[in-house]
Amino acid sequence: MEVLYLGSIVKDDKGEEYSLVKFLNNGGFGCVFLAERISDKMCFAVKTFLPVFKDSKCVDAFRNEIAMSADISGKNIIRYEYVHNGDTFKELPLYIIMEYADNGTLRDILDERKKLNKLFSLDELINIYKQLISGMEIINSKLVHRDVKPENILICGKILKITDFGLAKISAENTRTMTFKGGGTPLYMAPEAWDYSKNTIQMDIYSMGIIFYELATLHYPYALNSSNSNDEYRSCHLYSPVTNPQIYNSNLNPSFVSIINRMLEKKPKKRFEKWSDISEALEKFINSEQMANEYSELVNTLVSSKNIQNIEKQRQESIRIKKETEQTEFVKLIKSQIVNEIILPLQEFIEDVNLKYSGDDKFAYTPLGENAGKKCSLIWRLLSSNNNILQIRAEAIFKEDYTDVYEKGIMTRTIINNPKYKNNDVIACCEITNSIGNGFNLILVQNDDLYGNWYIMDNHNNFSFATSDKERREPFAFSINELPKEINLVQITHLYRADFLPFETKAFLERIQLLIINI
Ligand code: ATP
Ligand code: MG
Numbered sequence: 001m002e003v004l005y006l007g008s009i010v011k012d013d014k015g016e017e018y019s020l021v022k023f024l025n026n027g028g029f030g031c032v033f034l035a036e037r038i039s040d041k042m043c044f045a046v047k048t049f050l051p052v053f054k055d056s057k058c059v060d061a062f063r064n065e066i067a068m069s070a071d072i073s074g075k076n077i078i079r080y081e082y083v084h085n086g087d088t089f090k091e092l093p094l095y096i097i098m099e100y101a102d103n104g105t106l107r108d109i110l111d112e113r114k115k116l117n118k119l120f121s122l123d124e125l126i127n128i129y130k131q132l133i134s135g136m137e138i139i140n141s142k143l144v145h146r147d148v149k150p151e152n153i154l155i156c157g158k159i160l161k162i163t164d165f166g167l168a169k170i171s172a173e174n175t176r177t178m179t180f181k182g183g184g185t186p187l188y189m190a191p192e193a194w195d196y197s198k199n200t201i202q203m204d205i206y207s208m209g210i211i212f213y214e215l216a217t218l219h220y221p222y223a224l225n226s227s228n229s230n231d232e233y234r235s236c237h238l239y240s241p242v243t244n245p246q247i248y249n250s251n252l253n254p255s256f257v258s259i260i261n262r263m264l265e266k267k268p269k270k271r272f273e274k275w276s277d278i279s280e281a282l283e284k285f286i287n288s289e290q291m292a293n294e295y296s297e298l299v300n301t302l303v304s305s306k307n308i309q310n311i312e313k314q315r316q317e318s319i320r321i322k323k324e325t326e327q328t329e330f331v332k333l334i335k336s337q338i339v340n341e342i343i344l345p346l347q348e349f350i351e352d353v354n355l356k357y358s359g360d361d362k363f364a365y366t367p368l369g370e371n372a373g374k375k376c377s378l379i380w381r382l383l384s385s386n387n388n389i390l391q392i393r394a395e396a397i398f399k400e401d402y403t404d405v406y407e408k409g410i411m412t413r414t415i416i417n418n419p420k421y422k423n424n425d426v427i428a429c430c431e432i433t434n435s436i437g438n439g440f441n442l443i444l445v446q447n448d449d450l451y452g453n454w455y456i457m458d459n460h461n462n463f464s465f466a467t468s469d470k471e472r473r474e475p476f477a478f479s480i481n482e483l484p485k486e487i488n489l490v491q492i493t494h495l496y497r498a499d500f501l502p503f504e505t506k507a508f509l510e511r512i513q514l515l516i517i518n519i
Contacts, residue, residue, distance in 0.1 A: 002046045003093065010035070010095055018097060020046055027151075034100065043100040044081060049093065050494035066096075069166030073143050076135030078154055078163035101154030101161060106211070110150050116220045119249055122256075122289075125216055128160060135162040136208060137275035144199040148207035149188045150214070187220070187231035191266050194234045196369060202268035206276070209263025210269075216260060217248035239267070239318040241311045246304070254304035255285050261307060266314060327398070331376040333451065334396040334428045337444060341454060342392070342430065343368055343380055345505050346512065350382065361385035376428075377480075382516070387435050389519055390512070394430040394442075394482045401483075419487040421500060422446045427452050428489055431480040434515040439477030442503065443487060454503035456511065459490070462497045470495050475511075 004010065007022050020035040030048040037044060042329040049390040066083045073079055079099040110298065113120065120128070139145055145165045150422075152164045190206035193199075213221045222243035224232060240265050245257050265271045272278050340344045347365065353439075364383045371377035375395050382390035402418035419426040425446040426496045433439035442459040459478065461471050478486045501507060 003050075004033070004046070004095060006033070006441075009038075010046055010084070010092060010097065011089055012097055013088065014082075018044060018046065027155070035097065043102075045098050045100045046385045047096045047098065049095065066166055068142050071217050072139055072165060074135060074138040075159065076131045077138060077165070081174060091187075097160070098163070099156065101156045101163075103155035103157060105151050105155065106153035106160065107150035109155070110214055112220070119218060119251070120215055121249070122253075125284065126286065128215060129212060130164070130279070130433055131160040131209060132211070133275050133279050133282070135160070135348070139165045140201040140204060141274060144201055145204045145207075146193070146199060147185060147188075148204050148211070149185050150211055151185075153211075162478055170217060175209045178490055187224075187235070189237060190268070191238045192268055194237065197294055200268060205263050205271050205275075206265075206268075209260060212260045212263060213242065213245060216256075217245045219243070219248045220378075221245075221264065239322045241314040241318060242307060244308075244311055251286070254300050254307055255288065258307050258310075258394065259285065259302060266318065307412075330398075330427075331396055334444065335376055335378065337451060337454075338378055338394045338428065338430070339368065342394070342442065342508075343378075343505070345509070346380075346392075349509050349512070387519075390432070390434050390515055392430055392432050394428060395480050396428050397484055399425060417488070419443075419484045421455065421487065421491070426484070429480065429487070430485045431477045431483060432515070433477045433513070434519055436519050437473060438473055438475055438515055438518065440515075441477050441483055441498075442508075443483075443500075455509060456501045456503055457487075457490075458499045458501070458511075460497050462493075462495055472496070 005018060006020055007024060010018050010020070012018070017038045018035040019038060020033040021036050024032040024034050026032075027047070032052045033046045033048070035044045035046040036042070047288050066085060070080050071081050077099065081097040081099065083097075084092060084095045086092075136145070136148070139162060143166055145162070147164055147167065148162075149293060154163050188207040188210050190203040193203050193206075208503065210221060213219075222236040222240050223243070224236055242261065246252050246254070259278065262281075263271055263278070272281070331500060334392060350363050350365060361384065366381045366383070369379045371379075375398075378392075378394040380392045381388055397419055399416065399418045403414060403416045406413045406415070419429070422445075426443045427446050428444035430442035431439065432441065439461065443455050443457060444452040445455060446452045457478075459472075459476055460474055486496065486498075490496050
């Protein structure tokens with residue numbers, strides 16, 4: 001039997017039978033039923049799984065994690081009564097029989113409070129935090145949960161119990177097609193969980209930090225709602241500083257706030273190392289509350305200003321990281337256009353010549369070389385039997401390298417003089433020269449979409465300005481260093497001028513052929 005239904009009977013390893021008596025809810029992997037143990041009518045929840053496992057690796061991963069989960073127990077953890085790994089009872093699918101939580105989830109409570117706009121008191125918050133810390137400490141001593149969220153915190157009577165530990169791997173298999181990795185939920189996923197697969201308990205600390213924040217403020221730490229796209233969530237977790245919690249709840253004590261803030265640090269290393277450090281920080285805060293003295297106000301003001309400074313530091317850091325990431329993406333984009341549109345067609349052309357020529361002095365070329373560093377400098381060489389005969393250098397052009405900020409008193413003036421062609425930014429350029437100094441240039445001009453359009457630049461002396469010492473032998477290329485400046489100059493009256501032709505592979509190869517043949 002692949003699927004369980006209302007009325008199905010499941011079993012455990014002690015010979016007990018359980019009847020599924022009520023559908024409770026749907027979840028990420030299947031559904032959850034209320035079950036009754038037939039022998040004593042006691043209530044349990046049975047979580048079933050859609051038949052999702054396609055290969056045995058998934059099943060192994062599941063068994064592994066589940067085997068570990070079965071040993072995890074504590075007051076603030078849902079007890080797994082029995083885990084069926086799909087083997088013991090051949091006629092039954094995978095399922096987990098667990099403790100039944102009769103009072104809903106933390107999500108329900110949070111939503112209710114948000115609706116009523118009724119902030120939790122400090123005592124309530126401390127009580128909830130302590131329970132969650134104690135549950136997470138035990139879970140994280142065995143595994144990384146990876147899907148910490150209010151839906152996975154159930155309430156039995158008045159006690160909070162964390163559930164679904166050890167299941168994130170399956171959900172990762174299930175959501176493989178999505179852009180985010182791991183089992184997490186976009187609202188609660190740590191910055192590093194979006195990009196790296198290495199799991200650490202710091203991911204769980206971050207997710208719980210968001211829950212602590214929501215409990216303390218009844219707000220989400222970032223300006224987002226559930227209709228945002230994955231990219232927007234990712235960008236917030238990675239780059240946006242959290243809103244100062246005191247804006248939403250002015251009663252919060254600054255040292256209490258600094259605990260939450262530290263759980264939400266972007267860099268995993270800056271978060272708490274372990275849960276016991278969090279409970280220690282919380283205890284310290286509680287003690288200091290009880291020992292308030294005449295200096296408490298002064299201390300609080302200082303701690304509060306440090307919290308704000310810290311958020312500002314995070315903001316600056318985020319801007320820097322974001323800029324770096326954008327640059328890396330930009331360079332990737334430029335490189336792909338140089339390779340796909342210039343180098344590959346050229347290599348094909350040379351291969352074609354070699355194929356048709358039977359002599360032993362065929363053309364050879366070096367693989368595309370790359371200069372590490374921000375500029376994406378690429379170099380490619382065509383070699384004949386005696387000499388280098390053609391060299392291509394290409395480079396990305398960054399607008400900010402051409403931006404100058406002048407400050408005069410309180411006035412600042414920003415002047416951007418980046419290379420442009422017909423008012424569009426030139427984002428990359430190429431110098432193509434042969435060994436006797438002839439050549440031409442290519443420029444990549446930004447267009448409306450993400451990519452650019454290549455242009456061929458045929459350069460000439462401008463004889464109305466001719467001074468013999470500046471005259472160059474045509475056709476010539478500007479070097480990769482002088483080119484960015486020359487692009488703007490040749491379009492106004494100047495020593496040199498250029499014809500710009502929209503790039504076509506044939507026109508490009510014609511010029512290459514002339515450069516090779518003329519030496
Ligand atoms: P995910 O699949 O990512 O964990 P989820 O938590 O919303 O998402 P499930 O874990 O499948 O989905 O749970 C679905 C719902 O079933 C829960 O929100 C809760 O209402 C209910 N539920 C789950 N486990 C129990 C339980 N042990 N006792 C009572 N109700 C439960
Ligand atoms: Mg769940």
